[in-house]
Amino acid sequence: LAKTTQPISMDSYEGQEVNITCSHNNIATNDYITWYQQFPSQGPRFIIQGYKTKVTNEVASLFIPADRKSSTLSLPRVSLSDTAVYYCLVAPLDSNYQLIWGAGTKLIIKP
Amino acid sequence: DAGVIQSPRHEVTEMGQEVTLRCKPISGHNSLFWYRQTMMRGLELLIYFNNNVPIDDSGMPEDRFSAKMPNASFSTLKIQPSEPRDSAVYFCASSLTRGLEEQYFGPGTRLTVT
Numbered sequence: 001l002a003k004t005t006q007p008i009s010m011d012s013y014e015g016q017e018v019n020i021t022c023s024h025n026n027i028a029t030n031d032y033i034t035w036y037q038q039f040p041s042q043g044p045r046f047i048i049q050g051y052k053t054k055v056t057n058e059v060a061s062l063f064i065p066a067d068r069k070s071s072t073l074s075l076p077r078v079s080l081s082d083t084a085v086y087y088c089l090v091a092p093l094d095s096n097y098q099l100i101w102g103a104g105t106k107l108i109i110k111p
Numbered sequence: 112d113a114g115v116i117q118s119p120r121h122e123v124t125e126m127g128q129e130v131t132l133r134c135k136p137i138s139g140h141n142s143l144f145w146y147r148q149t150m151m152r153g154l155e156l157l158i159y160f161n162n163n164v165p166i167d168d169s170g171m172p173e174d175r176f177s178a179k180m181p182n183a184s185f186s187t188l189k190i191q192p193s194e195p196r197d198s199a200v201y202f203c204a205s206s207l208t209r210g211l212e213e214q215y216f217g218p219g220t221r222l223t224v225t
Contacts, residue, residue, distance in 0.1 A: 043115075043202045043216025044154070087154075093212065101154040 004088045009106040018075045020105050022088030025069050033064060033071045036087045038104070044087060048073070083109045115217035117203050123223045129191040132220045135184055136205030144214060145178055145188050146202040154202075160186065193224045 005023040012018045024033070032051050036044040048055055050062040050071070061074040075082055085104040116135040124130055136143045144159040158168040160180045168178070175194070180186040190197055200221050204214040 041219075043204065043219055044214075045216065046213040049213070101156075103153055 003100070004090055004102050006086075006088055006102060006105045008103060009108065011108050011110060012078055013110050014079055015077055018078050018082070018107065018109075020073045020075075020086055020088075020107065021070055022073070022090075023070045024088070024090045027068050027090055028092070030092045031068075031090045032093045033062065033068075034089045034091075035060070035062065035073045036089065038085045038087065040084075047086075078107075078109050080109050080111060083107060115203055115205055115215050117201075117217035117220050119220060120218060121221045121223075123225065124193055125225055126194055127192045128224075129189065130193045130197075130222060130224075132188040132201050132203075132222070134186045134188070134203030134217060136186070136203070137215055138184065140205035140207050140215070141183075142206045142208060142214075143180060143186050144204040144206075145186070146204065146216075147199045148202060148219075149199045157188070190222075193222075195224045198222055198224050 006020065010020060032049055034049040035047045037047050038044040048057055048060050048062045050064055052064050052068060055062045063072045063074060071088065073086060085106050087101055087104040089101065115137055118133045122130060142159060142161050145157040146154055147157055148154045155170055157170045158178045159166055163180045163183055175192060176190055178186065178188045188201060200219045202216050202219045204216040206212050206214045
């Protein structure tokens with residue numbers, strides 16, 4: 001399983017674009033990249049998933065370079081309610097595996 | 112759909128007692144996951160089921176922990192006997208298929224063992 005490395009914490013301000021980068025140097029060919037968001041006292045919530053290049057949904061964008069050794073979650077125009085912990089996961093999409101969740105990135109949005 | 116339902120939301124018990132946590136996955140989902148989250152260890156996958164069959168229980172910490180899924184709409188995680196170090200938030204999640212596809216988490220059960 002590919003190990004991921006993320007910043008422990010980040011600060012930003014309302015209205016700004018926030019980019020959180022995840023490093024996964026030993027990603028395998030059949031691995032997908034998935035990001036989850038977790039608010040205090042709640043379970044994680046799926047944000048976005050991708051394999052290569054760029055994926056965009058109504059919440060975020062995910063940028064994956066050609067070598068796939070890293071990925072960047074982009075949150076456009078954040079608000080105070082985006083304050084949460086963000087997890088990057090790398091694993092095969094459809095096989096038996098042991099999911100390994102890192103410490104995540106604690107994002108704090110200030111007014 | 113009501114989402115993943117877990118009960119109880121909070122449980123306080125004394126060391127040595129048996130604890131049973133319950134989960135109702137989203138209807139139609141084929142995979143069910145049990146996680147434990149603590150400040151020290153983060154989010155850990157304990158066990159997951161696919162079509163009611165345990166697929167990987169390598170994350171179960173020891174024999175005091177057991178999980179069952181008697182049917183597609185119900186699962187339990189049992190700790191017997193409980194210990195203070197079992198204090199954590201336990202999450203249940205379900206997904207449409209096995210794998211890393213979108214998992215839907217329940218609200219969690221906060222367990223405190225004194």
